[in-house]
Amino acid sequence: MNRPLSKRSKLRAALLAAPLTVAATGALIAAAPATHVKTETPAASAPVLRSESIGVANALSDAFRDVATHVLPSVVAIENRPDTSWQSAKQPIPDSGQSLEKENPFKGTPFEDMFRNHEFGRRGGNAPGQMTPRQAPRSQAGIGSGVIIDSAGIVLTNNHVVEGGGTVIIKTQDGREFTATEVLTDPQTDIAVVKFEGDSSLVAAKIGDSEAMEVGDWVVALGQPFGLESTVTAGIVSAKNRGIGITDRENFIQTDAAINPGNSGGPLVNLRGEVIGINTAISSRGGGNNGVGFAVPSNLAHWVSDQLVHHGQVKRSYLGVSIQPVNYELSTQLGVAPKSGVVVTNVFPKTPAAKTGLKTGDVIVNFGGIHVTTPQQLQLAVERSPLGNTLTVDVVRDGKSIELTYEPEAAPNQFGASTQSTEKSDGVKMQSLGLEISELSADVAKQLGMESQTGVVITRVQEGSAAAESGLKPGMVIVQVNRHDVSSPGEFEKQIAEDSDGSVLLLVRTTQGSRFVVVQN
Template structure:
């Protein structure tokens, strides 16, 4: 009986012991499992390696990135608020209404304070970024960050501030070099080779977007050799690394920590990054900055030709491959091109041993060549290869022509436009001289002329490579032409001469 009672008393303990033993066994198994965790996948390991690369690159470059604050005197009530990161006329070109990228801030009233005028202020303050390129105190940035500034301050990554003692600018490329004195222990960024960057390569953008110092964003090279119509000289790298107002002038770097571009613009409808940013290639920036540092100005070489891209239609007409070479549309009298024997209709295939595929590429290689030195030019003329030599000269400054109106009109219905004689008075209004031709006075919407991009004020100087000096000559050359057979015109615009092909709609 007692035994029974004893057994009854012991039973709960025995059961508890058994349960504890089971729990302990399970815990032991769990601890053993934890001591042998599953291995990280190769994909995660690769991602971690990339993260470490970003981290190390940012650590190396960050000490070379600076904040630039500029002050510009502004008269009366048109002055924006002081101290705002977007008090910058060039920024308005990028983000304001009517820019190539569309409206900024629409539907975002909280952002309008960046442009709100202030009647009591006479000083406009702008903010941007820059990068130290020489430990002696030289800093590379954008021209629009410091343009027309009466005072420029540079804040280093360690918080020290210095007034810029020198500001040298090149508006054509939107680049500037600043000099600060008395700064010790400056860390100059390493320069890379932008020509070696390929679409898909990883990059980091560093700067002070919206005044947020020390910001780093990551992305890839999305495209090369972009032109977006905001500066006179464009050969941008396109990236999806986040670039925002205030990033201007900051470095775009590769994963080796080398500067391969200077951030300069974004395409945005929202006021911030939309995944489309642009940077000036460092190869071009080095060429410009070297001259600014040495001479204070940039001297560019010139050949003296008007050029255009070889489209598919033009390629078959001039006997070359599409998108290979550039077509000469105009030869400036007395220019190096004329002296070398270049002619309208020639296709330039290479310059100084470098192949060219578009007008921007030829412009860059010519401008950066040595004035006074002989340059070998490979061309295609009437379907035959030819090599000539030219000696480029220093490029003078020149303005653009403007459009105008005329009276004496003749309709050419088959082409979809009206043309008139180019009188001496009209030529002055159009800003053209020493040329003969007929001026376009009207273009019918949807016509062959409209589809080809012809506009009122353009001057037609050739039809099928034959010169025209009057409406009568133009009509004689075009009246019986069937546009099922494309018609080649040489047209003078305010951007220079270009070949245009008119053809029937498809």
């Protein structure tokens, strides 16, 4: 008697029978000689690209192509061929038995400098792994880049590309070579002008306005990296007004456009094909590009080149002050916004600054119509002031805005150059600040190189104190406390006792200059 299967039994029987069915079906399929079974599956579709996105990308690509086509004919390679007829005393010819350093296997190739140990920075080598801004090295000894700014025969480049003497050769994009007739340099900005006998067939690049560039703007770097011809890289402006310590006059444009060995002296241009900088330095651990490059702004480079072409040297104006930036702590003491100007810490007698009426503690916010927020900006604005003109200087004095008049004068040689010495002596201890002060006698002032100065001299600074944390050191002369002149320890103590907000504003001076210091009391 057959009993009906339960639902669970039916399911179990079906599962046991399933492999047999599949196997049998498979055998039948295999046995069918001309049977093709087509399985219908939905086709995978590619994502739809938006026409707007493609249009934007193509437009940017077209812009880069147009810039390269437009500017490359103006880019040149510069070779500085040294005079090898004289043997340097610093490099004696070794005799046959003298051991030599292992030769670079890439010597004589465009990659020689990439595998050579470099000495980074201006003042010595770096610790392993340390990244330091430095001048972009030339790909081979004496090879760099430049840009034609006048078809009559004027090339703008870096000083470090052509320095050292020798014969300077200019190689154009069409394969021609010209020998320089004159090389004019300005080491303070690392800018040089190379003159040669040009002709109307040469293409000169247009100089743009570097001040109009903003962080985030696209830029293109052109040059001859590694000795290769016509190389173009793209990036953006990463920062402006950079000072990195490789030249005396700095206001660099920072960019992530690749600046490699041999790019030195080549142009940095905007998407209109205008030169807005001269490629100068890279920040590198091993000599190559690390995405941090620096260029001299075109406004500064153009002014320097005009000075060199017309005068053979750079004529700079001067003001005659010591200055420092306005940081947050200092701004609260001076009653101005942080980074809103540059504060005057000393006015030298018989200088244009003294004649202008500037005073210690003035915050210069505009100079000749140029808004200044860093000492570098003010220095460059002053130096470019044309002689014979009259300029306005907007300052904030004791919280009030006033306008002064400045008449530029040529900077004397070695203005402000001096040496510094210090000497300790017993004095009055200021425990709340962590320093000891003493009267600035005539003998002490002479030893410090500040015979005409009045104030009190710091003789000792307690380690870990507020004074030490503020950067005060023995030998510094304090001339003001909270904007009041002091000439004795007693006057100093009196001003400190009258302090009520917990911080003290000191004006200190050394032979190197003056600056304001905020010390927590």
